[in-house]
Amino acid sequence: xxxxxxxxxxxIEALSYLxxxxxxxxxxxxxxxxxMDETKVNHLITALQDSRDKVFECSTCNNLTDKDPCTICQDxxxxxxxxCVVQDARDVxxxxxxxxxxxxxxxxxxxxxxMEGIGPDDLNLKALMDRIQGEGITExxxxxxPTVEGEATAMYxxxxxxxxxxxxxRLAYGLPMGGDLEYADEMTLxxxxxxxxxx
Amino acid sequence: xxxxxxxxxxxIEALSYLxxxxxxxxxxxxxxxxxMDETKVNHLITALQDSRDKVFECSTCNNLTDKDPCTICQDxxxxxxxxCVVQDARDVxxxxxxxxxxxxxxxxxxxxxxMEGIGPDDLNLKALMDRIQGEGITExxxxxxPTVEGEATAMYxxxxxxxxxxxxxRLAYGLPMGGDLEYADEMTLxxxxxxxxxx
Numbered sequence: 001x002x003x004x005x006x007x008x009x010x011x012i013e014a015l016s017y018l019x020x021x022x023x024x025x026x027x028x029x030x031x032x033x034x035x036m037d038e039t040k041v042n043h044l045i046t047a048l049q050d051s052r053d054k055v056f057e058c059s060t061c062n063n064l065t066d067k068d069p070c071t072i073c074q075d076x077x078x079x080x081x082x083x084c085v086v087q088d089a090r091d092v093x094x095x096x097x098x099x100x101x102x103x104x105x106x107x108x109x110x111x112x113x114x115m116e117g118i119g120p121d122d123l124n125l126k127a128l129m130d131r132i133q134g135e136g137i138t139e140x141x142x143x144x145x146p147t148v149e150g151e152a153t154a155m156y157x158x159x160x161x162x163x164x165x166x167x168x169x170r171l172a173y174g175l176p177m178g179g180d181l182e183y184a185d186e187m188t189l190x191x192x193x194x195x196x197x198x199x
Numbered sequence: 200x201x202x203x204x205x206x207x208x209x210x211i212e213a214l215s216y217l218x219x220x221x222x223x224x225x226x227x228x229x230x231x232x233x234x235m236d237e238t239k240v241n242h243l244i245t246a247l248q249d250s251r252d253k254v255f256e257c258s259t260c261n262n263l264t265d266k267d268p269c270t271i272c273q274d275x276x277x278x279x280x281x282x283c284v285v286q287d288a289r290d291v292x293x294x295x296x297x298x299x300x301x302x303x304x305x306x307x308x309x310x311x312x313x314m315e316g317i318g319p320d321d322l323n324l325k326a327l328m329d330r331i332q333g334e335g336i337t338e339x340x341x342x343x344x345p346t347v348e349g350e351a352t353a354m355y356x357x358x359x360x361x362x363x364x365x366x367x368x369r370l371a372y373g374l375p376m377g378g379d380l381e382y383a384d385e386m387t388l389x390x391x392x393x394x395x396x397x398x
Contacts, residue, residue: 003291010245028218029219031287
């Protein structure tokens, strides 16, 4: 690495901050950037500056946004009584792609994980409780990941919120569509049996 | 993609310019960048600006550099009569890592490739010819890639330069060290037989 001109070395180092980019890939990217069209490099620099300066968390739901409150929180055609609780901002987009959910969101920015030292106090729970008490929420759909941590968080939320008279639901478990039953893991298959529905 | 705040969409688009970064990876990187430590983002932006503004091609050998002539061309302990011809700047670093070659370099910035419409006129050949005539070069080591295009370029260089009384050599072909003979391809094995040496 020390053989490269200093600016290239620094670029390689900075690119290595990114997830999944090791030193070899960073090297390849850096050399591509150096020989890239200058307008494209400028575009990349401006995009980085803008995402540093203009993206922040919505003060209501904690989703990433460039205006406050975010477009979803501002959308009056949405059902304000229905809130979907997700782990992070990318989950909001995943659900929005389905174009089916008509409520609003709340981004926890994490899940309870004793292994990583993340407790309930580290999540955006206070803001959620304020919304529940202030906005007259009737149903909370807990859409945390189907993992041990996601489950624990869902349980915790249920305990916390149900006493307030709010319905707390969890996304269904079962076989993923288009999948192959033969390859489903035991946990999923068990959940699919438990959740079976009459036709 | 359209669900994200605009600055994030633009960042995803700009990151997709990079080789090997598809839309999904760009999305993941963009979200990582948005939640990244601000000093690291600043570091990345500065590194990009510097590599745009401070890296250019050495006026002698066309290697990438931040000073002109580059450190290798300036190094008086190196043999100026011996020039290694490579395809691009990364090859210089690969050879420098071996710490064995004591001559200087010339970066062609490509190889002759009729398929991609790259002819001899698109390479840095004129500068090379000027160096050969001006600097009293005695040997040209052609270190283009061992591909059809690299070969064609080596042949072309040989035809061009040999009449000037310069020795033109090519890196040896053979089995890669630490490799397994059983898995060597036929071309390589054939070259290894042809190039066999007395012990």
